[in-house]
Amino acid sequence: MRPVLMVAGDLDELLELRAFIDLVGASDAKALIPENLLNDGRLSTLGLSRVYSIEALDEAPAEALSTTVAELVRRDGPGIVVAPSKKIFREVFARAAQNLSAPCVTDCVGISLVDDRLVVDRPFLGGGYIERLAVRRLPVLLTVQMQGRRPSARKEEGFEAVRLGRLSVEEGTLRRVSVERSARGGSELGKARVVVSVGRGFKRREDLKLAEELAQLLEAELACSRPIASDLGWMPEEKHVGLSGKWISPQLYIALGISGQVQHMVGVRNSRVIVAVNNDASAPIHKEADYSIPLDLYKFVPALIQVLRERRSRAG
Amino acid sequence: MTVIHVFVKQVPDISTLEYDQSSLAPRLEKATQRLGEIDLVALEAAVRIKESLGGEVVVLSAGSGVSELVLREALAMGADKCFYVSDERLSRADSWVTANVLSRLSRRVGSPDLLLCGEASSDEGNYQLGPRLSEALAIPCVTHAVKVELDGNVARVRRALEDRVETLESALPLIVTASLELATPRLPSLLMIRAASRKPLTRIELSELGLSEELVKPLLERVSARILKTTRRNIVLQGEPRECAEKLVESLASEGVIRA
Ligand SMILES: Cc1cc2nc3c(=O)[nH]c(=O)nc-3n(C[C@H](O)[C@H](O)[C@H](O)COP(=O)(O)OP(=O)(O)OC[C@H]3O[C@@H](n4cnc5c(N)ncnc54)[C@H](O)[C@@H]3O)c2cc1C
Numbered sequence: 001m002r003p004v005l006m007v008a009g010d011l012d013e014l015l016e017l018r019a020f021i022d023l024v025g026a027s028d029a030k031a032l033i034p035e036n037l038l039n040d041g042r043l044s045t046l047g048l049s050r051v052y053s054i055e056a057l058d059e060a061p062a063e064a065l066s067t068t069v070a071e072l073v074r075r076d077g078p079g080i081v082v083a084p085s086k087k088i089f090r091e092v093f094a095r096a097a098q099n100l101s102a103p104c105v106t107d108c109v110g111i112s113l114v115d116d117r118l119v120v121d122r123p124f125l126g127g128g129y130i131e132r133l134a135v136r137r138l139p140v141l142l143t144v145q146m147q148g149r150r151p152s153a154r155k156e157e158g159f160e161a162v163r164l165g166r167l168s169v170e171e172g173t174l175r176r177v178s179v180e181r182s183a184r185g186g187s188e189l190g191k192a193r194v195v196v197s198v199g200r201g202f203k204r205r206e207d208l209k210l211a212e213e214l215a216q217l218l219e220a221e222l223a224c225s226r227p228i229a230s231d232l233g234w235m236p237e238e239k240h241v242g243l244s245g246k247w248i249s250p251q252l253y254i255a256l257g258i259s260g261q262v263q264h265m266v267g268v269r270n271s272r273v274i275v276a277v278n279n280d281a282s283a284p285i286h287k288e289a290d291y292s293i294p295l296d297l298y299k300f301v302p303a304l305i306q307v308l309r310e311r312r313s314r315a316g
Numbered sequence: 317m318t319v320i321h322v323f324v325k326q327v328p329d330i331s332t333l334e335y336d337q338s339s340l341a342p343r344l345e346k347a348t349q350r351l352g353e354i355d356l357v358a359l360e361a362a363v364r365i366k367e368s369l370g371g372e373v374v375v376l377s378a379g380s381g382v383s384e385l386v387l388r389e390a391l392a393m394g395a396d397k398c399f400y401v402s403d404e405r406l407s408r409a410d411s412w413v414t415a416n417v418l419s420r421l422s423r424r425v426g427s428p429d430l431l432l433c434g435e436a437s438s439d440e441g442n443y444q445l446g447p448r449l450s451e452a453l454a455i456p457c458v459t460h461a462v463k464v465e466l467d468g469n470v471a472r473v474r475r476a477l478e479d480r481v482e483t484l485e486s487a488l489p490l491i492v493t494a495s496l497e498l499a500t501p502r503l504p505s506l507l508m509i510r511a512a513s514r515k516p517l518t519r520i521e522l523s524e525l526g527l528s529e530e531l532v533k534p535l536l537e538r539v540s541a542r543i544l545k546t547t548r549r550n551i552v553l554q555g556e557p558r559e560c561a562e563k564l565v566e567s568l569a570s571e572g573v574i575r576a
Contacts, residue, residue: 066447087459091443094443095451098412101412102535104411105536106444124342128544129541134536136536175486176484177483179481193573293560304565
């Protein structure tokens with residue numbers, strides 16, 4: 001068991017990090033979080049000895065935040081430092097690791113002790129494989145793939161709060177000229193029982209209405225492949241599933257016009273039932289589906305909506 | 317003259333990669349080699365900057381068993397020259413070692429205005445090279461770029477994070493990591509492929525970089541790798557849309573994954 005530092009942007013993330021670390025245990029746990037979370041009652045149930053806070057942590061520049069993380073590591077000497085696998089934290093940890101001559105592993109999905117050696121599991125080769133890495137030197141900085149883990153209950157405990165204020169941005173480095181908030185909306189995906197997901201098989205943005213209608217009937221959340229969000233901007237960035245996006249495990253995943261590349265499938269592999277609608281019978285997604293429908297989605301989805309409506313009106 | 321260093325990695329081609337049926341491990345030793353997908357995006361962005369502003373695109377690579385044939389692909393896409401390190405000791409390189417080697421290599425072959433690499437490699441997908449180079453070279457870095465513009469000595473970069481899009485400015489030199497969406501890599505024409513065979517490709521020995529033992533010793537070790545397999549039923553629903561829809565709804569309702 002080793003001392004641990006957890007870096008998180010919100011309470012959900014912190015809870016998940018705690019659950020991840022509990023897989024190997026921690027002799028002492030400290031956290032670094034945004035100032036506005038300090039009043040959250042749940043903090044005292046996470047077994048923390050000390051909580052550092054920074055104003056507007058999620059907007060702090062990576063360079064400044066990595067300097068702070070490296071300083072805290074030097075000061076407190078944690079063996080393991082963890083943060084959620086988000087773009088900003090991967091960058092902060094890679095920087096801090098180089099600064100500390102330390103290893104850093106991104107997108108960890110598992111952690112364990114094998115013969116007293118710390119090992120971590122992570123996606124490899126686009127997500128089609130899992131690799132196991134042994135850590136040869138501590139401290140190690142890990143970013144953790146968020147998958148909805150929750151820690152078991154602990155008794156309430158006090159902790160020392162240390163406010164670090166706002167991070168100053170040094171002169172002469174990068175200047176942020178503008179920030180546009182993107183549409184949000186990925187937070188419900190992890191909990192959804194049914195997910196309807198759209199890919200480039202959709203020709204126009206307006207056509208997504210079809211998927212929305214289906215999702216409504218099934219009380220499902222909408223998700224998408226990476227190009228729909230990042231290339232086309234038809235859906236929020238946070239809605240894309242896969243290697244670089246969300247990892248989800250609904251009871252039912254309906255993929256409409258998605259080819260099923262490994263980078264996509266790794267994010268939905270744990271779904272209980274997968275339905276694929278793709279008019280190319282040789283698309284890889286058909287091999288990864290429980291029900292495969294080799295039809296044009298523009299013909300099939302309206303029919304599916306129709307059938308669901310008729311059943312509902314008969315039942316209701 | 318604008319000098320751009322582009323970092324590329326030789327990786328196994330995932331689309332044709334096979335695995336061992338009993339150990340489930342990838343057969344990396346038998347894999348076809350290619351350049352990383354996002355590396356090509358970074359290279360394309362560099363070549364476009366050169367085409368509009370002039371300058372020079374230099375490709376840098378490090379690994380073990382690096383093939384000149386694979387690197388020629390980068391030259392065919394419009395890079396002017398290439399320097400690489402190929403050493404058996406790098407076969408187990410982690411992000412720490414790779415960043416130490418590539419930062420030294422970059423310094424050794426010139427003083428670039430812009431340093432470009434992919435946000436992540438196609439095989440390891442670590443997302444670490446750009447930020448680590450930034451620390452090693454003391455040059456600022458913008459990750460996940462979806463747009464890069466140079467104006468004199470200033471770079472303006474748009475980056476997409478999960479919850480926001482930021483525009484940042486910096487004086488050169490600057491490190492930029494390319495998002496998959498930054499550019500669409502061109503397919504080199506036959507003419508460009510022929511021209512590439514005459515462009516300089518220079519191998520540099522690891523020992524020439526003067527790295528201490530500490531800096532080339534990996535801090536992580538891969539102990540195993542296995543393919544992820546999920547057994548699915550692969551039931552194909554045939555027929556008219558309406559017929560298929562009915563069959564699907566029946567099945568899903570009886571499995572209890574949708575409301576009957
Ligand atoms: C490092 C890296 C990370 C990545 N991370 C992710 C990730 O996290 N998530 C992700 O999704 N991708 C990711 N990708 C991209 C991934 O490789 C694929 O390019 C992407 O998933 C393809 O999206 P798509 O299936 O929507 O589009 P396409 O591959 O273009 O597939 C569209 C499909 O729609 C079908 N189609 C067309 N018309 C119709 C119709 N009328 N009816 C029915 N079907 C139709 C076609 O047959 C085709 O199979 C990543 C790639 C890299 C290199």
